[in-house]
Amino acid sequence: MPPAPALILAGPTASGKSALALALAARLPGTIINADAMQLYRELRILTARPTPEDEAAVPHALYGVRDAALPASAAWWRGAALAEMAAARPAGRVPILCGGSGLYLHALTHGMSAIPDPGPVARAEARALLAALGPAGLHARLAAVDPVTAAGLRPSDGQRLARAWEVWRGTGLGLVGWRARGPGAPPEGWAFAAIVLDPPRAALREAAAARFAAMLGAGALAEARALLALGLDPAVPALRAHGVPELAAHLRGEIGLAEAAARAVAATGRYVKRQATWLRHHALAPEARTHRIYARITDQTQFSERLPAAIEQFLCASA
DSSP states (O other), X not given: OOOEEEEEEEOOTTXXXXXXXXXXXXXXXXXXXXXXXXXXXXXXXXXXXXXXXXXXXXXXXESXXXXXXXXXXXXXXXXXXXXXXXHHHTTTTOEEEEEXXXXXXXXXXXXXXXXXXXXXXXXHHHHHHHHHHHHHHHHHHHXXXXXXXXXXXXXXXXXXXHHHHHHHHHHHSSOHHHHHHTOOOOOOTTEEEEEEEEOOOHHHHHHHHHXXXXXXXXHTHHHHHHHHHTTOOOTTSGGXXXXXXXXXXXXXXXXXXXXXXXXXXXXXXXXXXXXXXXXXXXXXXXXXXXXXXXXXXXSSHHHHHHHSHHHHHHHHXXXX
16 A cells, blocks of 8 residues: 655745645645644634634644643654544545644654653653753753753753753753664654745745734734733743743733834744744755655745646645
């Protein structure tokens, strides 16, 4: 039996992935499976620009709003959940469409993951305590003293990943980079992947991000941020780092005005977009991306409508 086809629709924030996924799912037909780390959290519908209830009713969607913000998701958890949704789509005659900008998640799906042992509850508790006591920058410095190779690849502001790196080193005696050097996991059996990467010009993305954040504010983003903060979550949970949450939190604390919060949120999104585009260029578009076929790097919807439908249909027929 030939492998079943699955499409990856990747790209930076505000590049138009959701709209394109909706059109593709209606045409193929397909099931849209979320590959955005923040859109997993049910408390963040507005601030993560999740598909609307109307869009979700139009075609099948999966893994949107399925996690409590207090329960951080991991690439390993998402991979297992995504493979389960892909398997459910197959007998229904629907093509899985993995849609999102979380490159780590997509890479984990197509390339597999290193088998890192569970560090255990003691190491996890120590990592959280150190993060709370030292802050991300302090934990980064502490990690650099014991596992400099792993620390060099992490941003000093990324508390969640720093805590994960510390617990792995503390609980297993080997750092994350050391475990990954022992070899990656295997790609999932029974699937053939093709990727479409949206990569609009940076100026267009900045304009789209600004317009989208303004629309979010109009749709109730401030109230959504207030409700999230009222949960009293662990400061290290990823949901509190979602675009706009730190800035709106500063506004709600009375530290900055709403206009300044919006400007900072848009600027932060711009920096994140740059990192996303760089990652995709170095990984998804790299020649050694051996587990899937890259059809094209698309800068606008017109290019897609002119160039890709026939190629996608050929890929689907070859995998049938």
